[in-house]
Amino acid sequence: MAAKRRKRMRTILRNAKIWLGGDQFASAVLFDSSQILAVGTDAQVEAQRQNGDQIIDVQGRLVLPGLCDTHLHCYNKGCTLQNIDLQDVSSIEEIVSRSREYIQAHPDSSVIHGRGWNHDYFAEGRILNRADLDRISTRVPVVLTRACGHIACVNTCALQRLGFTGAIVQPEDGQIDVDEQGCPTGIFRENAMLLLKPLDPPLTVTQIKERLALALAAAARAGLTTVHSNDVTSENLDLMLEAYRQLRAEDRMPVRVVLQCTLTDPESLMRYLEIKEQTPSDEVLVFGPLKLLTDGSLGARTAWMRQPYADDPSTRGIATMTRAQLDELVSLAHAHGLQCVCHAIGDAAIEMVLDTFENVNRTSPDNPLRHGIVHCQITDSALIDRFASTHTAALVQPIFLHYDQHIVEQRVGTELAQTSYAFRSLAERGVAVSFGTDCPVEDLNPFANLYCAVTRKDLHHPEASGYRPEEAFSLEAALRCMTETAAWQSFEEGRKGVIQIGALPDFTICDQDVFALAPQKLKDVRSWMTICQGKVRWQAE
Ligand SMILES: [Zn+2]
Structure with a gap:
């Protein structure tokens, strides 16, 4: 007896304010698990309704294309959810007491x-x-x-x-x-x-899966439907890929993941390329770019600078790779058609990466593989111009402004600070700018990120004037950095980050209408419902 073909579950969101870009809105959308089937007024979409369709009345709420974070670390986020959380501690005493409590609650930890x-x-x-x-x-x-x-x-x-x-x-x-x-x-x-x-004792695939699953659930709760996650390294390549593959096979991925892989030797990079080649393409678990680290962080004064730090002239930070090492790996990836994204915060690190990209793109100056720089913090105007002339993508973290705006002048001096965190300038020069949070460096809440991009203020002082407000994005431009441009970064433009027929059925439904809010309230918005692959992955109480 032939098995009855299972019908794809179809869903209609109605009574909604569905953002289609610009000032265009629809009120209903019909989709199944693989794509959007219709968009229009309630009546237009209702006309296509079939028996068995699930109807969700969203009570006038705002529906955005599913939000994307183009750089974070799911595995590390999962670890922080299992380990001692020291965010927001204000003293060493507090660290000692919180850690002692943790040991009491987890007496068997090795x-x-x-x-x-x-x-x-x-x-x-x-x-x-x-x-x-x-x-x-x-x-x-x-x-x-x-x-x-x-x-x-x-x-x-x-x-x-x-x-x-x-x-x-x-x-x-x-x-x-x-x-x-x-x-x-x-x-x-x-x-x-x-x-x-x-x-640390050797990790098992089961432990890794537990941590990844915790982080993916947190991402769905926050309103994300895609994360570009930097978890795979040369050391964990097989284990981490296996953990993700198993989660995918068990349908335990509530959000889509684009893997950013830190492969620091040619052998592991070649091995990844081989595995990627043999893996059928998938829109839920995407084998994404090579991700390299070229310097440290501004807070720790390890970001690699061209001049000594203004508040510690004994150091220019740390280059974590030489130009020769960077060239070798980027050239190898480029020759095999693999995108490269490089962590670079200090101006010396950014310059080195731009030099390397320019070199591999000698015969393809429009940067067809969409190589990009993650963070892009300390820049002078010449470096900003070079992003544009080399068509280098910028994967930036507006949420870093929350903390960094209070240290950037001390670290790099007034003059350089005046041209740093120049995210809007980059976008206006035609650079593809997408947003991430680098979670767990900062929280993965996309609305806090949106607030920082649009206001340039820290999260605790919405009444302040904000850091270089001339670099603030309009709300619409900021939303595009978290949807359309983020999709472009993984070669998924038109299919992801937009609400139109044929696009992926991923939606972030907001508990407040971001278009009607004062910008300083954006940080208080939460996901009311997150839909990914056409399924409800999170719903507020
Ligand atoms: Zn990172």
Whole structure:
């Protein structure tokens, strides 16, 4: 007996304010699990209704194309959801007490991880050290990572476990802080943090899946329907891909994922290219670009600058790759038709990446693979022009303004600060600008990101005038950075990030109408319902 062909579930959203771009709106949309089938007035869409269609009355709410975040880290977000959350701590005392509570609640942990601290907010006015962490535990290794992910502090137990007992040999591209006696203070910077890896027991696919699933659920709850997630590395390539493949096969991906893969040697890059080649294309789990890191963070003064830091002339930050290493990997990816996106924050790092892109694009100056720079923070006007002349995409984080606007002048001086975080200038020169949050560096809430893009203010002071308000996006332009342009970045324009017949059935339904709100209220908007692949993935109570 032939199996009865299962009919695709169809859904109609009605009584809605559906944004079609510009000042165009519709009130109803019909879709199945693979595409949008009709858009129009309630009556027009009602006319196409069939028996069995699910009807959702959204009570006049605003429906946007599903929002996309073009750079975050799902796996790390999942870890922070499982580990000690140190965001918003305002003192070392608070870190100690919160960590002790965590140990009491998780007595069997063999290593304690926490993330999210920022010593600029500490009442004690200094950075963490191992003596602070020894007050948390002397029996179990404790690793507490700064919000930026570029600095970690460990306790003495961890140092002993790793064999850091005698003289310290400094690693390349990183730093282990030492005191006057030459003993480690507990602080590890940039690639020195890789030396902490042996503290952790080997990961299993099941553990990775748990963490990814937590993060993907958080993304759906926040109103995202696609995330470009940077989780795969040379070290975890097979495990991480397997975890994602299993989640996909088990239909446990409430949002679409474009993988950004940090492959730092030619062998693992070639292996990824081979796997990508053999994998049938899929619109839920996309094998995306090579993602390389070329410097650190501004907060930690590890962003690589052309001039010394204004508030610490002893350093220009850290280049985490040489130009030769960058050229080799980008050329290899480019030769195989693979897009490259590179983390670059300081002006020296940005310049190096632009040089590399210009070099690989010698015979294709319009940058057909859409290579891009992630972060793009410290720029002078010549660098901004070079983004445009090299057609380099900019994957920026407006939410970084929340914190960075309070440190950028101290770090780089008034003059350079005046041309930095120039996201609107980039867009106006024709650069493809898309938005991400770099979560867990910042929260993945797309409406907080939207608020920062449109107001240039920090989240706590909507009454302030904001940082370089002339760089603020219009609401509509900002929404395009989270929809259409984000889709362009993964070669999905026309299919994703728009509401039209034939496009993917992904929608973010807002609990408040962003077009009717004062800009400073945008940060308070939440997803009322998130629909991805035509299914409701999150719904507010
Ligand atoms: Zn990142």
